[in-house]
Amino acid sequence: MLTLTTLAQQIRQIAFAEILPRWRQTPVEIKTDGSFITAADLAVQNRLMAVLRDHDPYIPILSEELPAAEQSSLLAAAINGKRFWCLDPVDGTSNYACGFPYFAVSLALFTAGRAQLAIVFDPVHDECFTAERGQGAWCNGQPITPFAPSPLLTNALAMIDLKRLPAARLAPLLTNNTFRSQRNLGSVALDWCWLAAGRYQLYLHGGQRLWDYAAGRLIATEAGVTSALYARDGTQSFNDLDLMPRIAIAAANTNLFEQWQSFVNLPLETA
Structure with missing residues (x-):
């Protein structure tokens, strides 16, 4: 069974295998919108999509790196309440490509138009942020909460x-x-x-x-x-x-x- 915990563990394994070994080692390509893409983006996308499809091949996956027409088609189907995964294989690719240690894998499951499950994994700091709607949010399994030093x-x-x-x-x-x-x-x-x-x-x-x-x-x-x-x-x-x-x-x-x-x-x- 693909629980939030087991999925987070698989994302961690994929990130350590595909993102960190390529950091500062992989060439950068520029997409038509001017943003960066690297081999790490595509490797994470392919491996994680395989994991998700193995779990349930009928839940579509909307990824940042898919063609725009395919993205639009997936969202059109989702308007009727269909579940879908929303994936950014490497959020912060410009940071990743330029050597700045602030990037992550981001994945959410949408049901009836709202995100229900969320995982954001930061491989540099080995921090995995997770949430389930109505259940709270965690970092590496520990509850998290905002902080403000004063009301000003x-x-x-x-x-x-x-x-x-x-x-x-x-x-x-x-x-x-x-x-x-x-x-x-x-x-x-x-x-x-x-x-x-x-x-x-x-x-x-x-x-x-x-x-x-x-x-x-x-x-x-x-x-x-x-x-x-x-x-x-x-x-x-x-x-x-x-x-x-x-x-x-x-x-x-x-x-x-x-x-x-x-x-x-x-x-x-x-x-």
Whole structure:
């Protein structure tokens, strides 16, 4: 039986076999959208898809590295409530390709349009984050929870993805001392997990897709993080079953989230 624990163990084995031995050893290719892909991405995808199909060949698998037409077809079927796996073989490929030790395997199981199970495995630090809807979130089997040093934004550490934010919004975000300090590490799945584990307090990302946030956001939610996804026009998104990029805003608790959301002041685009 493929339980959350046994699946996490298999992901760990695949990551140690396919990702770490290739780190700083494999050439990089550039996809049509300008992002990186490596042999590790494809090796993890192929091996993990084989594991999932062996368990149940009737559950489709949506992976970041599949052709766009195939991704759209899988999501179209899922709109009717069909279960599917959502996989990012190496979330943070740019980090991986450039030697920065912050990347992970991300996998979520969707049922009736919502993520139900989640696994994010960080092979560099040997940390496996897991969650099951309504049951909580864990790191290496231990429960995790967010942390905030105080109820004030000025004492909070913010993870902000700068690349996808409009240039006109960067100066107001970064120069008025609203929060303690800013980080930007480059793996959406791990960003959510580190927020869940209490390693920072505020999160803002201007363009993540389903495979980026599917597993990590469930882990964060089950840990107790408050979050919301938005379209570029600032309207809140309640639909996970498309591939449109989402703005993500999150915080360690509801009080900080309300302050942070007010400060960010959607929409991000300016006239």
